[in-house]
Amino acid sequence: KAGVTQTPRYLIKTRGQQVTLSCSPISGHRSVSWYQQTPGQGLQFLFEYFSETQRNKGNFPGRFSGRQFSNSRSEMNVSTLELGDSALYLCASSLGSGLTDTQYFGPGTRLTVL
Amino acid sequence: QKEVEQDPGPLSVPEGAIVSLNCTYSNSAFQYFMWYRQYSRKGPELLMYTYSSGNKEDGRFTAQVDKSSKYISLFIRDSQPSDSATYLCAMINAGNNRKLIWGLGTSLAVNP
Numbered sequence: 001k002a003g004v005t006q007t008p009r010y011l012i013k014t015r016g017q018q019v020t021l022s023c024s025p026i027s028g029h030r031s032v033s034w035y036q037q038t039p040g041q042g043l044q045f046l047f048e049y050f051s052e053t054q055r056n057k058g059n060f061p062g063r064f065s066g067r068q069f070s071n072s073r074s075e076m077n078v079s080t081l082e083l084g085d086s087a088l089y090l091c092a093s094s095l096g097s098g099l100t101d102t103q104y105f106g107p108g109t110r111l112t113v114l
Numbered sequence: 115q116k117e118v119e120q121d122p123g124p125l126s127v128p129e130g131a132i133v134s135l136n137c138t139y140s141n142s143a144f145q146y147f148m149w150y151r152q153y154s155r156k157g158p159e160l161l162m163y164t165y166s167s168g169n170k171e172d173g174r175f176t177a178q179v180d181k182s183s184k185y186i187s188l189f190i191r192d193s194q195p196s197d198s199a200t201y202l203c204a205m206i207n208a209g210n211n212r213k214l215i216w217g218l219g220t221s222l223a224v225n226p
Contacts, residue, residue, distance in 0.1 A: 043216040105157025
């Protein structure tokens with residue numbers, strides 16, 4: 001079974017631009033979560049989608065948004081990029097959104113904001 | 115103060131050593147505790163998942179949870195160079211949906 005795929009793997013943008021990242025979950029998985037990983041803050045939860053509905057949201061500004069499509073693929077968008085948005089963005093999928101549903105992570109998208 | 119504290123290391127050990135990795139936390143509502151391993155340029159992968167206090171063993175890995183001390187540990191026996199990675203602890207407050215709260219990760223190098 002193919003794992004979680006994320007595209008693109010690397011991205012360089014300038015301040016003020018916007019960016020869209022894509023995540024394809026493992027086949028059959030209906031839950032997709034997004035995380036931001038930085039050396040200083042570690043992994044921070046952005047949001048979780050299940051069956052096209054946002055189930056949970058972290059403490060990020062409204063510039064960060066996401067959506068999930070009927071095939072469970074998900075995108076996240078960051079508008080008006082800031083230097084501090086440079087990070088590894090990780091997507092994780094799971095069968096369901098229960099507490100014991102294991103999350104499987106993709107390799108991430110490395111975003112650099114100049 | 116962060117909800118979950120983890121010494122970032124780096125930790126360097128010889129092959130075959132017993133490795134002890136630890137996290138402390140402040141929120142007594144955490145009930146589910148996880149250890150993930152992250153290799154360079156990869157996403158985290160789940161190693162161990164425990165609920166409440168106690169021990170759980172899986173091969174060379176043992177996870178311990180001490181809720182009274184708000185302290186969790188991961189032990190790696192007979193460590194191998196392939197264990198070289200960053201180890202992250204994560205926790206869930208069951209009353210807060212599935213928002214995982216993560217430690218910063220400990221970088222481990224196992225030297226042949």
